Amino acid sequence: MCEEQRSEEEVLVLAASYVDRYLSVVPTTPKSSLQLLGTACLLIASKLREAVPFTADKLVAYTDHSVTAKQLMVLVLVSSYIYYEIVQQLGSEHAQKI
Numbered sequence: 731m732c733e734e735q736r737s738e739e740e741v742l743v744l745a746a747s748y749v750d751r752y753l754s755v756v757p758t759t760p761k762s763s764l765q766l767l768g769t770a771c772l773l774i775a776s777k778l779r780e781a782v783p784f785t786a787d788k789l790v791a792y793t794d795h796s797v798t799a800k801q802l803m804v805l806v807l808v809s810s811y812i813y814y815e816i817v818q819q820l821g822s823e824h825a826q827k828i
Contacts, residue, residue: 737776737780737784741780742772744778745774745776746771748775749767752771765793765796766797766802769790770805770809771809772784774806774809774810790802
């Protein structure tokens, strides 16, 4: 999808990093949710790195509609919250060392 949409290589790398971070915090994620997770992470990464990010509808179409836009947006919100918590924790740990 990233290749077909001619997105920056960094988008795919960043999305994979987000998947890894999410799974490290929520290791009990069912295998059946991995496509949804990957799609949500692609959406987040594209919004951060692309001038014209992927749309939820386009990503849903690339999953052959195996996920819905509503499921995608809910997971984007949850993932963003988890990422925010990780950043906050890392920031406070770094501040304590100083």
